Amino acid sequence: MELAGKTAVVTGASSGIGAATVRQLRAAGVRVAGGARRVERVAADVALPLDVTDEASSRAFVDAAVEALGGIDILFNNAGLALTRVPFDESTEEVEATVLHTNVDGVLRITRLCLPHVRDEGHILFMGSIAGRQAYPHGASYIASKFAVRGFSYALREDLLGRPIRVTTVDAGLVETEFSLVRFGWDKEKADAVYEGLDPVTPDEVAECVLFALTRPLHVNLDEIVIKALAQSSGARVVRREP
Numbered sequence: 102m103e104l105a106g107k108t109a110v111v112t113g114a115s116s117g118i119g120a121a122t123v124r125q126l127r128a129a130g131v132r133v134a135g136g137a138r139r140v141e142r143v144a145a146d147v148a149l150p151l152d153v154t155d156e157a158s159s160r161a162f163v164d165a166a167v168e169a170l171g172g173i174d175i176l177f178n179n180a181g182l183a184l185t186r187v188p189f190d191e192s193t194e195e196v197e198a199t200v201l202h203t204n205v206d207g208v209l210r211i212t213r214l215c216l217p218h219v220r221d222e223g224h225i226l227f228m229g230s231i232a233g234r235q236a237y238p239h240g241a242s243y244i245a246s247k248f249a250v251r252g253f254s255y256a257l258r259e260d261l262l263g264r265p266i267r268v269t270t271v272d273a274g275l276v277e278t279e280f281s282l283v284r285f286g287w288d289k290e291k292a293d294a295v296y297e298g299l300d301p302v303t304p305d306e307v308a309e310c311v312l313f314a315l316t317r318p319l320h321v322n323l324d325e326i327v328i329k330a331l332a333q334s335s336g337a338r339v340v341r342r343e344p
């Protein structure tokens with residue numbers, strides 16, 4: 102599958118995996134509309150403000166992206182976050198609402214708004230997580246949200262069966278981005294400790310998975326890709342080098 106000349110919409114394009122995917126898509130000749138709240142950090146052909154938790158913002162984003170691109174060949178639902186790592190009896194309404202509104206409602210909303218503009222031979226991709234396949238302690242709202250993303254990708258594949266639109270989820274383990282900074286309220290020491298003594302996957306290595314799925318022959322749907330650091334066996338287990 103040749104990507105040059107295609108168009109793409111990428112959410113969460115201001116950082117980490119989203120930013121790396123925008124770079125790689127553009128390098129492959131794709132015209133990309135990227136959205137995030139920190140729009141000034143989005144290095145796409147069309148950089149647009151986007152808050153996926155807000156319906157009006159999401160509508161304005163999709164309208165402007167479609168207007169600029171003329172149609173959508175690729176949608177990468179990547180925006181997402183985790184907040185805190187605490188036992189569930191210490192969870193709060195605010196944390197649960199923010200995580201679920203971003204990772205679940207946001208993904209359904211952006212997909213629903215984009216779908217009428219996705220062209221035949223299009224491809225919808227989701228950024229999932231190994232947290233959506235197996236639980237680990239003290240991450241309940243995030244784990245629930247990523248299980249929902251995987252469930253939604255299955256449901257969407259059912260509803261699109263018979264149409265020439267592919268659906269792929271990329272489920273990653275530890276990837277060094279701003280993810281842990283966000284999760285721990287920008288506490289750099291706590292965030293760095295997550296990746297200490299192991300070689301985490303890089304955002305570019307995840308973006309390569311996205312591009313691999315996109316470039317399979319059109320009759321091939323790569324349903325799920327799971328990518329983890331060699332030093333990680335599950336969300337709960339890693340081995341770290343001695344300091």
Ligand code: NAP
Pocket residue numbers: 112113114115116117118119136137138139140151152153154179180181182183203228229230231272273274275276277278279280281283304
């Ligand atoms: P990141 O560096 O923190 O990037 C997260 C992106 O999501 C940012 O561009 C952020 O942009 C955007 N975002 C967050 N809330 C948003 C909102 N309400 N509206 C629009 N955009 C929003 O983290 P990342 O690791 O690249 O995360 C990308 C995806 O990968 C997420 O879905 C995450 O769950 C998933 N993931 C990450 C890991 C990991 O270990 N890093 C592992 C598995 C899966 P603004 O803040 O500028 O809005």
